[in-house]
């Protein structure tokens with residue numbers, strides 16, 4: 001089986017396991033875990049912020065990041081396909097009283113003008129006031145889209161002018177950085193708070209980090225405990241995250257090359273499904289045309305290729321640390337043949 005459902009399916013490497021096995025640990029609820037401190041400090045430094053908070057998931061770092069800025073009954077703005085809106089099980093509303101409004105977006109690509117149209121701080125006594133804008137980089141459901149730096153800067157300037165916060169769901173911001181050549185710090189400094197996942201392309205088994213000011217991270221730490229996220233000798237996991245930040249960032253270029261090869265193999269057989277030039281990072285979104293995406297997923301699985309759906313007519317393949325370039329190309333051939341066949345039958 002070639003498993004390209006997500007870049008979360010990777011297993012820790014032998015060297016990563018060694019780093020985990022030898023990690024010094026302590027009780028993190030007492031703030032005594034040296035490996036967690038090392039990870040939090042390194043992540044904060046890399047992203048250009050004062051402090052970091054290590055959490056089990058990116059959903060938790062997003063919930064905490066948005067919660068820092070958005071009081072109950074006020075709103076965060078994001079795009080219609082944002083992970084915070086679609087994939088966090090309504091946590092922002094269900095747990096922290098946040099409301100959410102979305103702007104439309106093609107491929108998740110940020111357009112500052114769309115944000116400007118709907119932003120509404122100090123909306124008065126009859127309308128909900130905007131407290132925060134959240135953007136995603138790379139954009140997951142959009143197909144691994146790298147956000148244009150000028151648009152990020154424009155939205156950042158807008159938020160500053162309006163006195164509202166700017167949060168980055170940077171689950172795959174390392175992919176964005178490697179693809180664009182824009183440093184993690186340059187991206188990071190545009191935002192008040194940033195969430196980065198260690199368990200996606202970076203290949204750690206668990207974890208995300210939220211960065212912001214020391215004061216914000218202190219408050220988020222208390223709220224994390226309130227959500228049941230206070231943990232103990234989690235330094236054994238943080239050591240994997242630190243290892244990933246030191247050793248698995250540059251190699252993301254390999255995943256991007258593999259995604260491109262996959263897309264080219266598909267396009268050679270089913271050109272209507274994908275334009276390989278649109279593949280920017282490690283996510284390939286395939287248009288299944290007249291057939292349900294689930295049918296394509298099932299047919300590919302029969303031939304040893306596991307992929308997922310991100311829409312009724314969109315299949316997603318994600319390249320990662322545990323899939324070689326050859327496997328990605330082979331998966332592309334299988335998917336291309338399936339798509340060509342179903343297209344003909346439809």
Ligand SMILES: *Cc1c(COP(=O)(O)O)cnc(C)c1O
Pocket residue numbers: 056057058059060062083084136138139140169171172197199200208
């Ligand atoms: C994976 C992901 C997250 C966090 O997901 P968890 O599974 O909760 O770690 C957040 N945002 C985006 C864009 C993601 O792809």
